[in-house]
Each structure stands twice: as structure tokens, then as C-alpha cells.
Amino acid sequence: MPTLSSTSPSHHRTTHLRGLVEVAAASVLWGTGGLAVQLIREQDRLSPVTISAWRMAIAAAVLLGALLALRRGGELLELARARPRQLVVVGVGTAAYQGFYFVSVTQVGVAVSTVVSLGLAPVLLTVAESVRHRRAPARGRLTVLVAALAGLLLVSVAGHESATGPAPVAGVLLAVASGTTYALTTAAGGSISRTTSPLALTSGMTLVGAAVLLPCLALVDGPRVTTGPAALAWLAYLGVLTMALAYVLLYSGLRVVAPSTAVTASLVEPVTAAVVAAVVLGESLGPAAVVGILLVLGAVAGLGRPAAAAGPVLPDPDPDRG
Structure with a gap:
């Protein structure tokens, strides 16, 4: 007799919430990366590109070691054989959108780069999903998206009011490229994650990314x-936690939440960065930043309601997974 446990609305809600928590946890890890980069650059003046390359390489080495220790290397080989082009797209895209963002920051400043790159992705994916499903986003979804973007704007501007750059037009264009690439890469990663394990996908992605960045x-x-x-310790932290673990969590979450939901939830990243800066570095959080943090957190909490999620609620492709 078939059971209803894997198809009931309550089961879908549970898996949706689990996926949302996984994406939010990944975003929290990403949000601590800025502090790690700052502490590394206080020791050695490594460029952001250099740090990104070693971060990706460390993650690839750790993940390959995990695959071999678990005797799951065959999963990566099967993924490479079955979907080589998609794997290359995800790996190159991940390296590219980070590179676009870092260069954008040097040209137009942190605030504008963050708002444009992180804010553009959920808008693009929400519009794309609405076109694909031939229906406008529900009012609850639009409310969540507007609240999240307003919070992002407040947090970013309040945290970097004096940030400027020498080439604002080029910087904005690079931020647009970063946000667009981020959206496309998340959508591609979400598609692959439905048919492969997050560990194998992240291993393949970081291998491709390292091959792009190290040269x-x-x-x-x-x-x-x-x-x-x-x-070296902070580089290891970046590679193991903010890349390897964070992307395993992201791709695990993308199995059961739509890409537009994931990129909206990832706005927890700048919130985490602001809180970490306040706690660790003693930077003050003004009223605007506090309001922005509350808006983002409220919006992400709102994503927990399937009716308000920024995209369709997806069934778990593997309800028996642990």
C-alpha cells in the first residue's frame, strides 16, 4: 500500500523548510568571508583574485579527499561523463561572478556592487520563473522580494556610506555581470543538483573553478x-567552510527550493557580514542598518511559507536521503 509521506503537503513544506535553512546556512558562511579576507590581507597583501584562487583550490582538494575517503569518486566521474557542459558552466560561472564582483568593488565601491549584484539575481530569476510558468508572481512573493531588496539596500548603504570608486559606470556594469552570472549559475546548479549528490557537484564545480582561477x-x-x-589558517577557513561546506549546503538546498528562492535567501550574506563587523571589529550598526537587517531576516522567514516563496515549491527528488 503506498504511503503519503513523500507526497503530502506537510512533507513538501518540511523539505522546503530544510532546503531554505541549508541555503541560509550557506549564506551565513559566505557572510563571514569578508572578515577572513580582511584578516589575510593584514598579514600579506594578497589580491582578492589570489585569495579566490586558493580558496577554490583548497575546497577542491578537501572535497576530492572526502569523495575518496567515502569511496564515492565514481559519482564525480559519472557526473563528468553525463553532464560535462553543465558542470563546466557551473564551475566557470562560479569563478566568474566572484571575479566580476571583486573587480566591481574596486571600481564603484562595496555598497553599489553589493546592491546591484546580489539584488539583481532574485529579480532576474523571479521574472524568468514567472515567464516560464506563464503567471505573475503571487502578492506574497512580491512582498517578500521587495522587503528583501529594501533591506539589502539599507544594510549595504549604511555599512559603506563613504565607499567610492574611480570608474562608477564600469563598476556598475561589472556588478550587473556578476548578478546575472550568479543568477544563471544558481539556476544551472539547481538543475544539476536534482540528479546528482551535492558533494559530487561541489567537487566538480570547485575543480573547474580552480582550473580557471589558478592560471x-x-x-x-x-x-x-x-x-x-x-x-594560512584563514585561507583554510575560506576554502573548507565558505566554499566547500557552503556550496554543499547550497546545492543540497537547491534540490528542494527554486533558484529564485535560494538567491533571495542568500541575502542573509550581507546581513551576516554587517553583524560580524559589528561584533568582531566594533563597527557600529546605525538605525538604517538595523532596519535593513530586520527586513532581510523577515523576508527570509517569509520564504518559509510555500505560498510566499520566491518560486515554485519543489518535491524532494530523493525523499529517503539522509
Whole structure:
């Protein structure tokens, strides 16, 4: 006799909430990355591109080690054989949108780069999903999206009021490229995650990303390696937690939440960065930032209601997974 446990509305709601928590947890880890980069650059003046390359390479090494230890290397080989182009797209896209963002920050400042790149992705994916399903987003979804974007704007501007850049037009264009690439990469990763394990997908993505970024070290100024124990420890933190673990969580969440829901939930990242800066570095949180944080957190909490999620609620492709 068939059971209803894997198809009932309550089961869908439970898996949706689990996926949302996984994406939010990934975003919290990403939000601590800025502090780690700052602490590394206090030890050695490594460029953001150099840090990104080693972060990706460390993540790839750790994930490959995990696959081999678990005797699951065959999953990565099967993924590479079955969907090579999609895997390359996700790996190159992940490296690209991070690179676009870092360069955008140098040209137009953190506030504008963050608002444009992170704010554009949920809008693009919400519109794309509405076109694909031939219906306008529900009022609850639009409310969640508007609240999240308003909160992002307040947090970013309040936290970086004095940030400027030498080439604002180029910086905005790079931020648009970052947000667009982020949206496309998240959608592609969500598609692959439905048919493969998050561990195998993240391993393949970081291998491709490392292959793209490591050759770029020949083009950057400044040191390409560091020997400082503190800097090495923070690099390990970036690779293991903010890349390897965070993306496993993201791709696990994308199995049961729509890409537009995931990128909306990922706005927890700048909120985390602001809170970490206040707690660790003693930076003050003004009233605007506090309101922005509450708006983002309220919006992400609203995503927990399937009717207000920024995209369709997806069934779990593997309800028996642990």
C-alpha cells in the first residue's frame, strides 16, 4: 500500500523548510568571508583574485579527499561523463561572478556592487520563473522580494556610506555581470543538483573553478603565496567552510527550493557580514542598518511559507536521503 509521506503537503513544506535553512546556512558562511579576507590581507597583501584562487583550490582538494575517503569518486566521474557542459558552466560561472564582483568593488565601491549584484539575481530569476510558468508572481512573493531588496539596500548603504570608486559606470556594469552570472549559475546548479549528490557537484564545480582561477595568478600583482600561519589558517577557513561546506549546503538546498528562492535567501550574506563587523571589529550598526537587517531576516522567514516563496515549491527528488 503506498504511503503519503513523500507526497503530502506537510512533507513538501518540511523539505522546503530544510532546503531554505541549508541555503541560509550557506549564506551565513559566505557572510563571514569578508572578515577572513580582511584578516589575510593584514598579514600579506594578497589580491582578492589570489585569495579566490586558493580558496577554490583548497575546497577542491578537501572535497576530492572526502569523495575518496567515502569511496564515492565514481559519482564525480559519472557526473563528468553525463553532464560535462553543465558542470563546466557551473564551475566557470562560479569563478566568474566572484571575479566580476571583486573587480566591481574596486571600481564603484562595496555598497553599489553589493546592491546591484546580489539584488539583481532574485529579480532576474523571479521574472524568468514567472515567464516560464506563464503567471505573475503571487502578492506574497512580491512582498517578500521587495522587503528583501529594501533591506539589502539599507544594510549595504549604511555599512559603506563613504565607499567610492574611480570608474562608477564600469563598476556598475561589472556588478550587473556578476548578478546575472550568479543568477544563471544558481539556476544551472539547481538543475544539476536534482540528479546528482551535492558533494559530487561541489567537487566538480570547485575543480573547474580552480582550473580557471589558478592560471590567473600569473596576471595579478603582489605575492601569489603566503607563509604566515594566521593567513594560512584563514585561507583554510575560506576554502573548507565558505566554499566547500557552503556550496554543499547550497546545492543540497537547491534540490528542494527554486533558484529564485535560494538567491533571495542568500541575502542573509550581507546581513551576516554587517553583524560580524559589528561584533568582531566594533563597527557600529546605525538605525538604517538595523532596519535593513530586520527586513532581510523577515523576508527570509517569509520564504518559509510555500505560498510566499520566491518560486515554485519543489518535491524532494530523493525523499529517503539522509
